[in-house]
Amino acid sequence: MPDPVLSLSDLDARYGDFQALYGVTAHVEPGEVVAMIGANGAGKTTLMRSIAGLIRNAPEAIRWKGQAIGRLRADQVAALGIALVPEGRLLFPSLSVEENLVIGGQLKRPGPWNLSRVYDLFPILQERRNQQSTSLSGGQQQMVAIGRALMSNPELILMDEISLGLAPVIIKQIYEALPGIVGQGMSAIIVEQDIAKALSVSARVYCLQEGRISLEGRSDSVSRDAISRAYFGM
Amino acid sequence: MQVTRSSPASRAAAVIGLLIVIGLVAAPWWAGRADLRLMGEIFLYVSLATLWNLLAGYAGLVSVGQQAYVGFGGYAFFALTMLAGIPILLALPLAAVAGALVAIPVATLIFRLRGAYFAIGTWVVAEVFRLIAAQTPALGGGSGASLSADIVKTLADSRDLREAIAFWLALGVMILTVGAAFLILRSRRGLALTAIRDNELAARSLGIDIWRTKFFVYVVTAGMTSLVGGLIFLQKLRISPDAAFSANDWTAFVIFIVVIGGIGTLEGPILGTLIFFALRETMAELGTIYLIALGVVAIAVMLKAPTGLWGLIRARTGAELFPLSRRVTGLAPMSRK
Secondary structure, three states: OOOOOEEEEEEEEEEOOEEEEEEEEEEEOOOOEEEEEEOOOOOHHHHHHHHHOOOOOOHHHEEEOOEEOOOOOHHHHHHHOEEEEOOOOOOOOOOEHHHHHHHHOOOOOOOOOOHHHHHHHOHHHHHOOOOEHHHOOHHHHHHHHHHHHHOOOOOEEEEEOOOOOOOHHHHHHHHHOHHHHHOOOOEEEEEOOOHHHHHHHOOEEEEEEOOEEEEEEEOOOOOHHHHHHHHHOO | OEEEOOOHHHHHHHHHHHHHHHHHHOHHHHOOHHHHHHHHHHHHHHHHHHHHHHHHHHOOOOOOOOHHHHHHHHHHHHHHHHHOOOOHHHHHHHHHHHHHHHHHHHHHHHOOOOHHHHHHHHHHHHHHHHHHHHOOHHHOHHHOEEOOHHHHHHHOOOHHHHHHHHHHHHHHHHHHHHHHHHHHHHOHHHHHHHHHHHOHHHHHHOOOOHHHHHHHHHHHHHHHHHHHHHHHHHHHOEEOHHHHOOHHHHHHHHHHHHHHHOOOOOHHHHHHHHHHHHHHHHHHHHOHHHHHHHHHHHHHHHHHOOOHHHHHHHHHHOOOOOOOOOEEEOOOOOOOO
């Protein structure tokens, strides 16, 4: 087994007095797609934000290629090559589509991703590149959010509920783009409500329940029963 | 298809703007002394409003204590000319540098505060500055100081020429501040600033160092506000702690100007200044009623046009005199794939 790029050990995360994660231990291998499932409020978004540095944690709880990064600021984490596609997309409404993408690339990390690669992946964005980002449809906005994260040439991309609020046909389109993204050795953690979708695109799956990991397994061999037990705690 | 930032309106504005600037440079030959002074004052208010707008409208730093830097700049200018004997035209940029340097420790301190606490913190800093000025005997303490005639005369012998030079300096500083704001906003840093304003969380996760970006804007703004401060008190020839650190004159009126003109646009502060001076010149004799009228105008604009009057104009016509956003021209009917 290769060394993991990301390892979480005994991660407790809190918002003020409220503790959202309890002793989460997990890892991601190079080039691996890991799915993170769980009910609403289980702590999935907290976990993503912790990794991205938006929530400060104990330094040792999160390691990136061996380096303790739990206490780094979000911009420092981003510079190391971890990009977040945030829940709800959070585009910059005052900026055009292209400016949203350009700002994603302002870290100038070397790598294969640039404006033209993103436009190859999502051709519709090239047509719309001078429009205000908020004038796009939900699916196109999600493409901008993914493209913006890719522009920083990350080694790990965190996708938080990228199908939220989108029509099934659009979700299918976006997930069809996924192999083109992770094909070149990029790792990914995908938070997804649709369990079947999550299992079909990932190699391994973790389930969170009330802030704790309740299941870990290979996506192609984990049973429906085990998942519903881990999901609902029954 | 071509992508450009400029539009016919912005190109026309550039030509008209240039003509206006040429006309203004020549103003000492066609305008009276009182008009020159009024225009100089307008230029300095445009500068203050542009700087406050950069701070609050773009960097999200709502300071109610910018009088700290107006006063600091004024006092630094007086100290440099009176105590150190530095020529006036050199003392002005030095006052700006001093203001930026002082802003570094101040920013390190008040950037620990957020939102309303930050605003209060800026005010406290301004009060501290005022008290320090009032406790400095070398600069006249509480009663203030006047720039001596000897120093004033080094600028020029004749009074008309001095007035003209002060006018040109004010015009130059206005062009400098508006130009600097324009260039900052067009730069990569400006894009980052806009992104931070739109969504701080997303900006942070994209690797934008929020603290450093805001710090840069705060320090640059402080330096340029100090420059304006130096110039204001060169025109007044007299400085006192209450005048130099007046929250009303250097912050409340400035916020009024930016809010009614349109926060977060470069055109807004210019339009707002013109409206402010139109109100002042027509109503100032009415005393308190004038201040009440200002309040009523501010409330009405905030309720009816939260994006300010320029926001209203832009929404109706799409006009943009400073080409900041990109637009597409020559777009053929697009074929969809």
